Amino acid sequence: MPAGGFSAPATTGIEFEARITPIVIISCTMAATGGLMFGYDVGVSGGVTSMPDFLKKFFPVVYRRTSEPGIDSNYCKYDNQGLQLFTSSLYLAGLTATFFASYTTRRLGRKLTMLIAGNFFIVGVAFNAAAKNLAMLIIGRILLGCGVGFANQVWLALCSTPFLSS
Secondary structure, eight states: OEETTEEOOOOOSOOOOOOOOHHHHHHHHHHHHHHHHHHHHHHHHHHHTTOHHHHHHHOHHHHHHHHOTTOOOHHHHTOOHHHHHHHHHHHHHHHHHHHHHHHHHHHHOHHHHHHHHHHHHHHHHHHHHTOOSHHHHHHHHHHHHHHHHHHHHHHHHHHHSOOOOO
16 A cells, blocks of 8 residues: 555565463553653643742742733743753653663663662652752752653663563
8 A cells, every 4th residue: 555655565464463461461551650650740840830839939039920910921920940940850850861771671671670760759759749949859850850761761661672472
């Protein structure tokens, strides 16, 4: 069947029959936790950064701007380097951690790497929950990013490795 100038090769008639075994279900569940952790963190941090109490404690300049009646644009209200660092530190740490996690996955395996990811994430949540200042928030976000990066690497390892058995 031609599509965009290319044609797909005809099937040979051989079908791979696979069963859904408990290990397949467990592997898929573990792989999905990478996206779950990332989505959870993005949702929570997006909601928290718009809360007045959070802004008053950690970003008083942004809080004052959100209270001013003359500023209508959110781009002007939330234009703060500390707030941008808080938001982006997770993504930068996740990207960096993915490179280290690929080595860890290759050396220690997927299960142990997933355990490491969970530990990073739990410690990051504890730091963010107990945060007293901006530095603790940033450290917590970096740890959360490491957890997300490690979990996403495991997800990639699971997706690129055939784990279905017949």
